[in-house]
Amino acid sequence: MSLTESSATDIARAASLASRRLATLSEADRNGALTTLHDALLRNKSFILEANAKDVKSATREAESGNLSHSVLNRLDLSRPGKYDDMLKGILSVRDLHDPIGHVTLRTLLDDGLVLERVSCPIGVLLIIFEARPEVIANIVALSVKSGNAAILKGGKESTESFVAISQVISDAIADTQVPQSSVQLVRTRDVVSSLLDQESFIDLVIPRGSNDLVRFVKDNTKIPVLGHAEGICSAYLHSDADPEVALKVIVDSKTDYPAACNSLETLLVHRDALETVFPDVAEALLSKGVCLRCDKPAKAVLTKLLPATPVHLLQDAVDSDYRTEFLDLTLAVKTITPSQPGSLAVDAAVAHINSHSSKHTDIILTSSRGVADTFMKGVDSAGVFWNASTRFADGMRYGFGTEVGISTNKIHTRGPVGLDGLTIYKYLIRGNGHRASDYSQGKRKWKHQRLSP
Known part of the structure; x- marks a missing residue:
């Protein structure tokens, strides 16, 4: 994981390249990275909570002056009973879930020696923009690594100290694993967000987590597909x-x-x-x-x-x-x-x-x-x-998804709490032996289209 101030294009391109390498890692490599991540966050709990306390102190002043809602303040505080431990449990629960990559959901015998499969695969590069909740970093990293997706994260100014501390711990942890460093990047500057929303060539999905204004801003300012919900009424x-x-x-x-x-x-x-x-x-x-x-x-x-x-x-x-x-x-x-x-x-x-x-x-x-x-x-x-x-x-x-990247009210791709399966898409694979489409269009061969067990 890297804490970066590079240009939006460089960030997105690096994430895209890393996602291709990450998608080829074995489940053992990805699970091992999550174990390493969990252990690092556990060892550095005091360090992270000290940083979080600085954010909470600043946010409390803002809330008392009416410049910040108390709901945001509540979401910010990692010291609330059980919150940090839940974050750690979430990483392990994701690690212990089934591998979402390579799952065959359809298998068809098109003809003798010609088999079609529909196989789950990573989406690619995720851009996650969120406010207040610092534990989101650990949640997103766990889900992204397990599902083989690269992630670019931008947090809110209310939790800058927490994000920097967590990112340092995660970066050091990932460096000791097979996961490419650019698989997870934390963006600090606010100005880069609009430029990232223009990177549809490299970024495959945007996930906003925060206020209604944030979600609407994202939806109104990008051509990249957006997964999320504006409100929870x-x-x-x-x-x-x-x-x-x-x-x-x-x-x-x-x-x-x-x-x-x-x-x-x-x-x-x-x-x-x-x-x-x-x-x-x-x-x-x-x-x-x-x-x-x-x-x-x-x-x-x-x-x-x-x-x-x-x-x-x-x-x-x-x-x-x-x-x-x-x-x-x-x-x-x-x-x-x-x-x-x-x-x-x-x-x-x-x-x-x-x-x-x-x-x-x-x-x-x-x-x-x-x-x-x-x-x-x-x-x-x-x-x-x-x-x-x-x-x-x-x-x-x-729901038993381990943890979630957010809640989706969309009707395309995924809906409800989005866990591992919601961060995968699928591709069609055909294995043949010199088969030609022209043989079928000319009537030389006939389709079998026989459904096989996945």
């Missing part, structure tokens, strides 16, 4: 027959486990018949955690009547924009759901609201009815749709 629909205990546990976890995460809950849709049954206990539990509920008129009227001691600042009137907002904080928009017309179902109205307001990240339903759940899960057009389970499960580690 996750919704939960509380159906009338939801189990009260299940609903309380799932909704509270979805909202309060880590409010600054993109998979935290931002909107709660409540069936009108659940307003005075299941909803009050859920609301009371959320309020006890300090969650501000921005409610429509029916929901607020119920809570005002049943929970009269609720502090005014925790029970507010919702406005339309709240249902399209990623709060990333202890704020939750609440809306009452009624059938859109006589004879229609409330679940259909919930689905319609989500499909028109959500960011297609992760949405959930709380219900005891499999039929209602199936209608919801088939109808909601999001990367993740869950039944009686927290939105917080939308995570590469929790």
Whole structure:
């Protein structure tokens, strides 16, 4: 790994050349590099946390002055309980996953002695632009090396000290492995980003991780394919027959486990018949955690009547924009759901609201009815749709992907948490013995097109 201030063209070209060498390394070589990387980060934990503390101190001042959001500050701090250890575990979990390269997904006998295979292979060069979260470097490096991709990384100014320290450790570690140094490059200067976005000849995929503004900037300023999501506007629909205990546990976890995460809950849709049954206990539990509920008129009227001691600042009137907002904080928009017309179902109205307001990240339903759940899960057009389970499960580690490079709301190539498989594409290989296409077009030979076991 190199910490570089070279020109965008030189950076991208070097990454492209390195990616070709990296793609030919054996699984043992790639896994060995990840073991070396893990051990180096473990040995240098104090060094990295000291650097991170400097970033946190500066960011805290910025947050106190209103120039930085507290959600960014939370994501920055590597000293939060378990965060550094999770980063290390993520590297080993990626190492221990199956090799994503060379996996045959289709095999066809075109004719005697002529076999077609579809085989997984690396995408090539990844450009990852991210804000705040310094552990992203380790995650990306692990995923890139394992999947045979070169990576160019640009971090946010909030975590410069952390990035420099981590990059130094990783660079020294990679130097002792078979992985080419230019396989992972960390870019420090902000000015080079726009130029990198112009390097479509060398860079194959851009992955932005950060604010909505960052993602939109990237999408508007490059011809390179972009993988990512602009927002995590996750919704939960509380159906009338939801189990009260299940609903309380799932909704509270979805909202309060880590409010600054993109998979935290931002909107709660409540069936009108659940307003005075299941909803009050859920609301009371959320309020006890300090969650501000921005409610429509029916929901607020119920809570005002049943929970009269609720502090005014925790029970507010919702406005339309709240249902399209990623709060990333202890704020939750609440809306009452009624059938859109006589004879229609409330679940259909919930689905319609989500499909028109959500960011297609992760949405959930709380219900005891499999039929209602199936209608919801088939109808909601999001990367993740869950039944009686927290939105917080939308995570590469929790899906068993080891770790993730990000969440994709795209519908092309990959969707949802993007782990190893999401960082591979495929190529078609044909093995023959002097076969000629003209023999088939002239009718001298006939195709067999016999499907073989991969």
